[in-house]
Amino acid sequence: MYQYNDIDQTLIEQRVDQFRRQTESFLKGQISDDQFRALRLMNGVYIQTHAPMLRIAGPYGLLNSKQIRKLAHIARTYDKNYCHFTTRQNVQFNWPQLERIPDILEELASVQMHAIQTSGNCLRNTSSDHLAGVCLDEIEDPRPYCEIIRQWTTLHPEFAYLPRKFKIAVSGAKLDRAATQFHDIGLHLVKNDADEIGFRVLVGGGLGRTPIIGQVIKPFLEKKHLLSYLEAILRIYNLFGRRDNKYKARIKILIKESGMEKFSELVEKEWLLIRDDLELSTDRIDAIKVQFTPPAYETDAGQDSGFELHQLENKAFATWIKYNTADHKVAGYRAAFISLKAPDSPPGDMTDTQLDAVADLADQYSFGEVRSTHRQNLILADVKQADLFPLWQQLDALKLATPNIGTATDMICCPGLDFCSLANASSISVAKEINDALDDLDYLHDIGDVKINMSGCMNGCAHQSVGHIGILGVDKKGAEWYQLTLGGSSENEAAIGERLGPAVAKDQVTKAITTILDVYIKQRLDDESFLDMVNRVGITPFKEQVYANN
Structure with missing residues (x-):
C-alpha cells in the first residue's frame, strides 16, 4: 500500500490549513455563498437536506486498519456514529457540522487521508478493481498505475475547473469489475501481439441522465505514454467541453456531438505536442510498484x-x-x-x-x-x-456476514430523500422493503446472480442504468414513483438497461421486483442466469406480468 512521502503529507496539511481559513471567513460573512461553494466542493463538502455531507477519498478503494479506526473515531466524535461507503470506493459522513469539518480534515491528514477533489468539476478519485493484486484473471496489478494517476491528478493546475466532473477507472484483469466502460476514461491493462503489456484506452463513458458506454480511442498505449495521453484527452475536453449547460457538459456529450473520429484526431494532435515531455520512466513505475509488493504469504x-x-x-x-x-x-x-x-x-x-x-x-x-x-x-x-x-x-x-454477495439483496442504493437534496424519491426505505420480501436465503441463493441498483434521482449515483434490475425514483406531482429497467450490466458485455414500462407507485415497487424474479424462476433454462434470460427473451414476459392488472 502506498505510503505518503513528505511532499504528499505537506500538501494535504497545507490544504487543511487553507480550508480552515476559508471556512472561518465564510462563517464570519467575509465571503459569499457562491464564493464558498467552489471552495467547499473542492474539499468534498456538499450541502445536503439536513446537514453538510463530507466525502472522503478512498484511493482505488484501499485503506489500512489505522485509517479505518480513524473513520470510526470521526463517526463517534463528529457524526452520528456511522459512515457510508459509496460506489466509487469513497467514504461519506452525512451529519458533520460545517465549522468542525476542518478539524475532521486535520484528523484525516494524520492518517494520510483527505477529501481533496471528491466533488466539484475536477478530476475525481481514481477507482479500480477491488480484487486487484489477488484475482486469478489478472494480467497485471493496476494499483501502481492508479497511484501514478492519483499523484498526477491531485491539484493539477490546468484541470482544477473542468466543464464538469471527470472520473477515471483502471482494470488489470480479464473481467471488468471496475465499471471502466462507464467512466470518462477507462483503462484496461492488456497484452499486444508482441506480448507487451500496455493500456487499452476507452473514453466517453458515463451514467447519470444520459448513460453512454465508452468507446475505444486507443487499442494499445505504451505504459510510458500513460500520463501524456491522459493529459491530451483532458486538454481537448477542457477546451471544447460545453460550459453553457451542465447537463451537456460531460465528455460523453462532447464526443457524441463531435463524433469519435473528430475527437480522436484532436487528441492525437495534442498528444504529439506533449508526448515526449511527459514520458513515464520505467524507474518511476518500478518505484511505485515497490509500494505494492505482495505481503508475506505463508507457503504452507x-x-x-x-x-x-x-x-x-x-x-x-x-x-x-x-x-x-x-x-x-x-x-x-x-x-x-x-x-x-x-x-x-x-x-x-x-x-x-x-x-x-x-x-x-x-x-x-x-x-x-x-x-x-x-x-x-x-x-x-x-x-x-x-x-x-x-x-x-x-x-x-457484528452483522457483517450476511451471505448475499452477488445476490438480489446485495443492492446498490443511494441515500435518496433521506439525505440528498437532489433526490426525487426515497431509496433506503424501498431497499428495506425489498430486503424484507427476500428474506428466505434458500430462495435468494436459488435466484443467483441478480444485481439490483436503485437511485433516488437521475444523477445515478447507484448506477441504476446498469443494474440487471434498475430502479429510478422520479417525482410525479409531489408523489414518489419508480421507473424500472432490465438487462443492464457494467461488466465486460456492458449494457444499458431497457425501460420496462410506466413508472410504478412506491407501494408497488417490491411487488414488481418479486414478480420479475418469479417470471425468471418460471421461465429460465437449466442454470441460466437472470441476465442471460433477459438477453434471450427480452423484457416482454416481465412487462406482461408486472403490468398485468394495469
Missing part, C-alpha cells in the same frame, strides 16, 4: 485441513464461503467480502463499533488492509483459509 497455507472440515460440519459457514469469498492467486488464501447489506441496515453503512472491529480483524487476518468495492461492501483480500472460520464467526456477531 494450503495444507490446512480444518477449512474443509468446518464447511462439512457447519452449513452456514459453507454458505458464507460460497457467496462471500473469492478465489485467491496464492494457494491457501481467499478474499473475504464483508457484507454491508444486512437486512435491517441501510446499504453501505457501517457503525463506529463495526469499523473498529473490522480494523482489528484486518490486523489479525489480512495484513492490516481493507478494501471497498463498487457495490458498497468491504473486502479483506488476503485471508488464510485456516482463519476463515474464526473470521466468519466474528463477522457474524
Whole structure:
C-alpha cells in the first residue's frame, strides 16, 4: 500500500490549513455563498437536506486498519456514529457540522487521508478493481498505475475547473469489475501481439441522465505514454467541453456531438505536442510498484485441513464461503467480502463499533488492509483459509456476514430523500422493503446472480442504468414513483438497461421486483442466469406480468 512521502503529507496539511481559513471567513460573512461553494466542493463538502455531507477519498478503494479506526473515531466524535461507503470506493459522513469539518480534515491528514477533489468539476478519485493484486484473471496489478494517476491528478493546475466532473477507472484483469466502460476514461491493462503489456484506452463513458458506454480511442498505449495521453484527452475536453449547460457538459456529450473520429484526431494532435515531455520512466513505475509488493504469504497455507472440515460440519459457514469469498492467486488464501447489506441496515453503512472491529480483524487476518468495492461492501483480500472460520464467526456477531454477495439483496442504493437534496424519491426505505420480501436465503441463493441498483434521482449515483434490475425514483406531482429497467450490466458485455414500462407507485415497487424474479424462476433454462434470460427473451414476459392488472 502506498505510503505518503513528505511532499504528499505537506500538501494535504497545507490544504487543511487553507480550508480552515476559508471556512472561518465564510462563517464570519467575509465571503459569499457562491464564493464558498467552489471552495467547499473542492474539499468534498456538499450541502445536503439536513446537514453538510463530507466525502472522503478512498484511493482505488484501499485503506489500512489505522485509517479505518480513524473513520470510526470521526463517526463517534463528529457524526452520528456511522459512515457510508459509496460506489466509487469513497467514504461519506452525512451529519458533520460545517465549522468542525476542518478539524475532521486535520484528523484525516494524520492518517494520510483527505477529501481533496471528491466533488466539484475536477478530476475525481481514481477507482479500480477491488480484487486487484489477488484475482486469478489478472494480467497485471493496476494499483501502481492508479497511484501514478492519483499523484498526477491531485491539484493539477490546468484541470482544477473542468466543464464538469471527470472520473477515471483502471482494470488489470480479464473481467471488468471496475465499471471502466462507464467512466470518462477507462483503462484496461492488456497484452499486444508482441506480448507487451500496455493500456487499452476507452473514453466517453458515463451514467447519470444520459448513460453512454465508452468507446475505444486507443487499442494499445505504451505504459510510458500513460500520463501524456491522459493529459491530451483532458486538454481537448477542457477546451471544447460545453460550459453553457451542465447537463451537456460531460465528455460523453462532447464526443457524441463531435463524433469519435473528430475527437480522436484532436487528441492525437495534442498528444504529439506533449508526448515526449511527459514520458513515464520505467524507474518511476518500478518505484511505485515497490509500494505494492505482495505481503508475506505463508507457503504452507494450503495444507490446512480444518477449512474443509468446518464447511462439512457447519452449513452456514459453507454458505458464507460460497457467496462471500473469492478465489485467491496464492494457494491457501481467499478474499473475504464483508457484507454491508444486512437486512435491517441501510446499504453501505457501517457503525463506529463495526469499523473498529473490522480494523482489528484486518490486523489479525489480512495484513492490516481493507478494501471497498463498487457495490458498497468491504473486502479483506488476503485471508488464510485456516482463519476463515474464526473470521466468519466474528463477522457474524457484528452483522457483517450476511451471505448475499452477488445476490438480489446485495443492492446498490443511494441515500435518496433521506439525505440528498437532489433526490426525487426515497431509496433506503424501498431497499428495506425489498430486503424484507427476500428474506428466505434458500430462495435468494436459488435466484443467483441478480444485481439490483436503485437511485433516488437521475444523477445515478447507484448506477441504476446498469443494474440487471434498475430502479429510478422520479417525482410525479409531489408523489414518489419508480421507473424500472432490465438487462443492464457494467461488466465486460456492458449494457444499458431497457425501460420496462410506466413508472410504478412506491407501494408497488417490491411487488414488481418479486414478480420479475418469479417470471425468471418460471421461465429460465437449466442454470441460466437472470441476465442471460433477459438477453434471450427480452423484457416482454416481465412487462406482461408486472403490468398485468394495469
